[in-house]
Amino acid sequence: MNFIDEAYLEVRAGDGGSGASSFRREKYIPFGGPDGGDGGKGGDVLFRVNPNSNTLIDFQNRKIFEAKNGERGSGKNKSGSAGEDLIINVPNGTVIYDDVTNEELLDCVDETKEYLIAKGGEGGHGNARFKSSTNRAPRKSTPGFKGEIRSLRLELKSLADVGLVGFPNAGKSTFLNYVSSAKPKIGNYPFTTLRPHLGTIKGSESSYVIADIPGLIEGASDGAGLGTKFLKHISRTGLLLIFVDLYPTENLSPTKQASLLYKELETYKDDLTQKISWIVCNKTDLLEEDELRKIKVEILTNLNFSENEIFMISAATGNGIDQLLKKLETEVCQN
Ligand SMILES: Nc1nc2c(ncn2[C@@H]2O[C@H](COP(=O)(O)OP(=O)(O)OP(=O)(O)O)[C@@H](O)[C@H]2O)c(=O)[nH]1
Ligand SMILES: [Mg+2]
Known part of the structure; x- marks a missing residue:
């Protein structure tokens, strides 16, 4: 590598x-x-x-x-x-x-x-x-x-405006592929991405950069998986998208994923939870509407995020992505 x-x-x-x-x-x-x-x-x-x-x-x-x-x-x-x-x-x-x-x-x-x-x-x-x-x-x-x-x-430390964090396989790279011309590898197995990738998003008024980094797992701050060393590449970003897998192979509910990720971000030396962060639930195409609604309610009840900080998307079909990009552009480009 x-x-x-x-x-x-x-x-x-x-x-x-x-x-x-x-x-x-x-x-x-x-x-x-x-x-x-x-x-x-x-x-x-x-x-x-x-x-x-x-x-x-x-x-x-x-x-x-x-x-x-x-x-x-x-x-x-x-x-x-x-x-x-x-x-x-x-x-x-x-x-x-x-x-x-x-x-x-x-x-x-x-x-x-x-x-x-x-x-x-x-x-x-x-x-x-x-x-x-x-x-x-x-x-x-x-x-x-x-x-x-x-x-x-x-x-x-990469220069990016938005950072993607999530468990392996959540679909971060698929999302970056969908929204930019960056071509990080996508794979149906954990740790497909082994190094940061940057993609430029051309908004309607201006463009900004998203960084896709290798997946994080529980205990990453103690060195589990690839550790947290790649978090330095999102330490400059103003905004984090916490990617959650709606259809995880392991028994890790979206709420649990988000809270574990949040903990890893908090333990990191720069405390990345100080940044604006939104939850992006990916793979909506694999669940029914009522299941999606339930998940959203569970997140809202258990975590300190508001309704407009949670996004439901499918990086495979593009569902919900336009709305997310619109909000991203407003947020990133006003700062
Ligand atoms: N059905 C469905 N599959 C998806 C979606 N997004 C990603 N996938 C699949 O999920 C698997 C993992 O996608 P990646 O984009 O490689 O995931 P990642 O988060 O970048 O994973 P790491 O690089 O290992 O951290 C691939 O098989 C994708 O095709 C989605 O919205 N719907
Ligand atoms: Mg990846």
């Missing part, structure tokens, strides 16, 4: 070049003045968003990324040239943390920007700088400054 959404690396900015200590030597000028130039600045390390990438696979194996050092200064007041910057391309939505302090340093979400992460050292001063009325022949020059070195953790 070549989808990696977490990585560790070290970045090293270039050191500044040292300043030169040198004196002018020309014919007929026996005591030339100091002419040692400054050292060049070390290169910076920067991040840039690569819109065509959606994985951190290039950053496996804790690589070290180094910018070039500045060159030394030389005689004839010649400054050393600056070291070349190093630009590292990352997928849109990559968050950069200091791996030692765990502090969030950067959130790379703008394709037009370059994000500075480690600054190159300034070059040293050549001896020409130290000339004064009292010292006309200084020998002093200074070394360059060290470039910054940082250990980093990269986390890819």
